[in-house]
Amino acid sequence: MKTLLVGAGALGCFFASMIKRANGEITIYDINQDKVDIINNVGITIHKKSGDTIVVPVPAISNIEDAPKIDLIMLLVKSYQTERAARDLALIDNGSFKVLTLQNGLGNTDELIKYLNKQRVFSGITYQGAYETAPATINHTGNGLTTIAPVDQKMLQIAMDQARYLSNCNIPCGATTDLDAISWKKLIVNSTINPLSAIHGLKNGQLPKNAEAVRDMVALVVEGVTVAQKIGIPLSYGETWAEVLDTCRDTAENRSSMLIDIDKGRPTEIEAINGSIVRIGEANGIDTPTNVRMIRRVISLHRNNFFN
Numbered sequence: 001m002k003t004l005l006v007g008a009g010a011l012g013c014f015f016a017s018m019i020k021r022a023n024g025e026i027t028i029y030d031i032n033q034d035k036v037d038i039i040n041n042v043g044i045t046i047h048k049k050s051g052d053t054i055v056v057p058v059p060a061i062s063n064i065e066d067a068p069k070i071d072l073i074m075l076l077v078k079s080y081q082t083e084r085a086a087r088d089l090a091l092i093d094n095g096s097f098k099v100l101t102l103q104n105g106l107g108n109t110d111e112l113i114k115y116l117n118k119q120r121v122f123s124g125i126t127y128q129g130a131y132e133t134a135p136a137t138i139n140h141t142g143n144g145l146t147t148i149a150p151v152d153q154k155m156l157q158i159a160m161d162q163a164r165y166l167s168n169c170n171i172p173c174g175a176t177t178d179l180d181a182i183s184w185k186k187l188i189v190n191s192t193i194n195p196l197s198a199i200h201g202l203k204n205g206q207l208p209k210n211a212e213a214v215r216d217m218v219a220l221v222v223e224g225v226t227v228a229q230k231i232g233i234p235l236s237y238g239e240t241w242a243e244v245l246d247t248c249r250d251t252a253e254n255r256s257s258m259l260i261d262i263d264k265g266r267p268t269e270i271e272a273i274n275g276s277i278v279r280i281g282e283a284n285g286i287d288t289p290t291n292v293r294m295i296r297r298v299i300s301l302h303r304n305n306f307f308n
Contacts, residue, residue, distance in 0.1 A: 001024065001025070001071045001161075001165050002069060002071045003024060003025065003027070003071065003072045003073070004026075004029055004067050004068075004070045004072070004074070004097075005019075005027070005028050005073075005074045006030070006073060006075050006076065006088075007029075007081075008035050008060065008135075008136065009076060009077075009132060009257075010132040010138045011102070011126065011128060011130055012028065012030075013044045013132075013138050014046065014128060015074060015102075015166075015171065016056075017054075017056035017058060018169045018170055019169045020056050020058050021169070021170075022168060022169035026058060027061060027067065027068060028058055028059070028060040029060070029061050031062055032062070032135075034135065035060075035135045035136060036060040036061065036062045038135050038136045039058055039060040042055070042136065043058065043136070044056045044137075045137040045138070046137075046140055047133075047139045047140065048140050049142075064089070067092055071096070071097055071098070072097060072100060072162065072165075073089060073097055073098070073099045074100050074102060075100065075101040075102065075103060075108070075112075076103065077103065078103070078104075078267070079104055079108055079269050080269065080272065082101075082107075082111040082112070083114075086111050086112050086116065087115060089112075090116065098121075098158060098162070099116060099120055099121050100123075100124055100148060100162060101121070101124065102146065104257075104269050104273055105187065105272030106187060106280075107272065108272075109121055109123045109151055118151045118152050119151075119152045119154070121150075122148055122158070122162065123149050123150075123179055124147060124148040124179075125147050125179065125183055126146040127144025127186070127250075128146065128171070129141040129144065129251040129254050130142075130254075131255050131256075131257070131260060139253070141250075141252075141253050142251045144172070146163075146166060146172065146173040147175070147179065147182055148174070149175065149177060153177045159175040159176075160175040181233055184228045184233045184235060185240055185243055187224065187276065187277070188220070188221060188225065188243075188244070189244050191220055191277055191291060192217050192221060192224075192244050193247060193248065194256045194258035195258060195274060195294040195295075195297065195298050196213045196216055196217060197255070198258040198261075198298055198301060199294070199298065200212075201259065202259075203252065203254060204251045204255075205249065205251070205252025205254075206252075208245060217244060218241070219290040220274075220290050220291060220294070221240050221241050221244060222237060223281070223291055224288075225237050226281075226286055227280055227284065227286050230284045231280065231284060257269070258270065258298065262301050262302060265302070266302075270294070270295050270298040274295050275291075275295060277291050278292055278295065
């Protein structure tokens with residue numbers, strides 16, 4: 001399966017390197033020319049949990065018109081970059097490719113189907129853990145499950161083919177026709193860990209040891225599950241809280257993407273993550289004050305770091 005991976009961040013580099021190591025045909029597309037040059041000249045460096053370090057050569061491009069013929073596009077850019085990416089993908093002269101988004105937050109598939117037929121779009125949730133220590137250099141911290149679902153349920157067989165392809169690349173993966181509960185659980189996990197790690201400057205594994213963070217973690221889980229239940233997503237408070245703690249443990253050494261973005265003065269995905277819960281809560285008459293406070297705190301941190 002000829003693959004184009006869009007976005008050379010931590011997870012993008014991880015997926016691309018795993019596909020390449022399994023002898024897959026993979027190209028990375030990223031608009032950051034400096035990062036593309038590093039990948040082409042040096043390769044992708046992965047520091048594994050075992051302590052081993054590997055360097056994987058992967059071809060990279062910064063101009064979408066240079067993309068080779070492809071079967072699958074994997075989208076791993078920030079959620080606020082989805083629309084631009086979708087417009088870029090619509091320019092590719094290959095009407096048969098499928099697009100799999102493994103991004104954070106809700107609404108990414110909605111952006112994609114504005115530009116692409118919904119039968120070509122697939123949504124996924126991944127519990128792979130990785131963070132970037134330098135351009136094209138990552139620490140891989142968790143080997144969790146990736147789950148794929150088609151936007152059009154008639155395309156389940158294609159989703160199963162994609163899952164088999166990734167599994168053959170040593171990326172645990174499955175397929176389903178109903179991603180809602182999984183998506184919401186991951187959304188709530190992200191809405192709990194990401195902003196609090198950024199606000200307190202803590203690695204994921206340190207959050208449950210911080211009393212102030214734990215109070216907010218519990219409140220965020222309660223708000224997220226309450227909103228999810230209101231719209232018919234069958235989540236439980238206890239199981240979702242356990243998922244948050246498990247994720248903190250499994251990715252204990254992770255510096256979350258939101259913490260890294262704050263440190264570097266970059267925009268964050270707070271509006272796509274916590275903002276989604278706030279907006280859906282408002283539409284259904286549910287207050288989410290802790291999520292609102294997280295958004296304000298993270299935006300304030302970004303503003304301060306950007307201007308300082």
